[in-house]
Amino acid sequence: MLQKVAVIALDDVAMFELGVVCELFGYERDGLPKYEYSLCTPGGAPVRTHAGFTIVPDHDLAPVDDADLVVVVPYNSHEAPPDEVLQALRRANERGSWVMSVCTGAFALGYAGLLDDKRCTTHWLHTEELAERFPAAKVDADVLYVQDENILTSAGTAASVDAGLHLIRQEHGSAVANTLARRMVVPPHREGGQAQFIETPMPVVECDTLQPVLARVLETLDDPHTVDTMAEMAHMAPRTFARKFRSETGATPHDWLTGQRLLLARRLLEDSDLGVDTIASRAGFGSAATLRHHFAHRMRTTPQAYRGTFRSQPV
Structure with a gap:
């Protein structure tokens, strides 16, 4: 005891x-x-x-x-x-x-x-x-x-x-x-596995040869980007593009793209009155269910709970 x-x-x-x-x-x-x-x-x-x-x-x-x-x-x-x-x-x-x-x-x-x-x-x-x-x-x-x-x-x-x-x-x-x-006067229980909410701004992309491609993707995250479409922008074969992408960014194209979409979704949850369905679409996730899935996996919370914590004014 x-x-x-x-x-x-x-x-x-x-x-x-x-x-x-x-x-x-x-x-x-x-x-x-x-x-x-x-x-x-x-x-x-x-x-x-x-x-x-x-x-x-x-x-x-x-x-x-x-x-x-x-x-x-x-x-x-x-x-x-x-x-x-x-x-x-x-x-x-x-x-x-x-x-x-x-x-x-x-x-x-x-x-x-x-x-x-x-x-x-x-x-x-x-x-x-x-x-x-x-x-x-x-x-x-x-x-x-x-x-x-x-x-x-x-x-x-x-x-x-x-x-x-x-x-x-x-x-x-x-x-x-x-x-x-x-x-x-504090919440009685928060799971230890809940994510620390790390302050991560929308990124400034700096890399040797892929910067124009990454900048374009960031401007059009609601488009259905894939490794193939990004490789096409870079005029590379998909496998060559994937190797070059990892060497310049330290991440796979899929992980990087998912991370950038989550950053945009977080910003919209914090700063806008948009519904979760609309945010999911604008961030390129397609559906609220997909957004919730990625939020649970990477943020260990839900979009609604995140908004409730970080929204500066009531929605």
Whole structure:
């Protein structure tokens, strides 16, 4: 049973995520589980925040050694923490405690070796760097949070709420997690597999020989483009075109075309009053069912839910 929670804060700690972890585990609410909550730093030293002030903790790293849950909150340097932090994380993992990172706190877990051969995530801005620094980790750039055995990693900012509620749901059941979510005035449950909504503008196409073709396709996404029709524009055989396309863009023609159509559909869902059928047609998907299929596969949500989240004004 989850009783003792130790949170490790490092220099340049991010305040929002630290506040979320405190709200989840360090704030006593009538009728809900109470935790022995400790904010810890190496040597119990004050740590700077990214907001320009300093936090003075109550503890050094000693509470980490008997905690049921150890959380590393984000820090901005992404460099290796002090060795005493890495050793404490390894001991927690070895005794089977939960080890959780929020946003860039995943880098500390990586330096401790806890992400080797584990599925994990962090904020989408930093997933490539995480994968480069820790090639043995299985970094998933899309998801809100990932649990692999006793290791729980979450994406940035609000995803820390979802990861924490996921853990509480496992430890105490859905009724407790849902009650806590209502107290915090947040959605009671978002699946970890839901996509991070990565900010991706409509692209500027830059490649050696295919740029005119790609630019033309982007201007006419509602046309029934295929590999054959795009190859014809480039005056190439389809197989030659496909090889050249991958060498210049890093993607297959089909994957690239689907991605550009989804980008246009997302923009129209956010910025227009058009119905889903019309958006599907304008983006080249042909039908709302096809658009929903690709949204579910790549965005892990529905067009209607995406619009509800990101529409600036009511439709």
